[in-house]
Amino acid sequence: MPELQLLTIGHADALLDFERDNREFFARSVPDRGDDYFTGFATRQAELLAEQAAGLCHFHVLVDADGSVLGRFNLVDVSADRSADLGFRVAERVTGRGVATDAVRRVCALxxxxxGLHRLYASAALENAGSLGVLRRTGFVPVGEVVLSGRPGIRHVLELTA
Structure with a gap:
C-alpha cells in the first residue's frame, strides 16, 4: 500500500518527476501550472516547506514502494478557526483505482x-468528475458554486468533529 508522507526536501526529485509526467493529464481538468512552475520548482518547494514549518499548511505526498510519487494531498490556508482547504491530484496511472479516495480519507483523519482541524473545504471544477466523486465518497458536502480559474465548480465542506 502506498505511504502517505509529510512533504520534505527529500521528495523534491520524485515530486518534480510526478508533476512533469502528469502535466498533460492534469491540464485536462485543472489549469496548467505553466513553464515557470517547472523552472522555478526548487525555489517554490523551499517556500512551501517554509509555510509548512510555520504551520500555515500541511503538504503530503503519496509514495509508492519504489519511491515514486503517486499523488499530492495538501491542506492549505490553515486558519485560527481550525479549518483548511484540501487540494489533491493523483498520477494518471492510478486513477480509477480508489487511490485518491483512500488517500483523502487518510488525510482527513490526519x-x-x-x-486538530475541525473543518475542511475543497473545490473541484464541474468538468472534473474524478475529483467530485472523490469528495462525495469521502463525505464532503456541496455548499455552493465557485469559479476556479474561469471554470465553474462546486465548493464542498467536511465537518471533522461530527
Whole structure:
C-alpha cells in the first residue's frame, strides 16, 4: 500500500518527476501550472516547506514502494478557526483505482487527529468528475458554486468533529 508522507526536501526529485509526467493529464481538468512552475520548482518547494514549518499548511505526498510519487494531498490556508482547504491530484496511472479516495480519507483523519482541524473545504471544477466523486465518497458536502480559474465548480465542506 502506498505511504502517505509529510512533504520534505527529500521528495523534491520524485515530486518534480510526478508533476512533469502528469502535466498533460492534469491540464485536462485543472489549469496548467505553466513553464515557470517547472523552472522555478526548487525555489517554490523551499517556500512551501517554509509555510509548512510555520504551520500555515500541511503538504503530503503519496509514495509508492519504489519511491515514486503517486499523488499530492495538501491542506492549505490553515486558519485560527481550525479549518483548511484540501487540494489533491493523483498520477494518471492510478486513477480509477480508489487511490485518491483512500488517500483523502487518510488525510482527513490526519487533519482531525494529527493537526486538530475541525473543518475542511475543497473545490473541484464541474468538468472534473474524478475529483467530485472523490469528495462525495469521502463525505464532503456541496455548499455552493465557485469559479476556479474561469471554470465553474462546486465548493464542498467536511465537518471533522461530527
Amino acid at each position: 487533519a482531525r487527529e494529527g493537526y
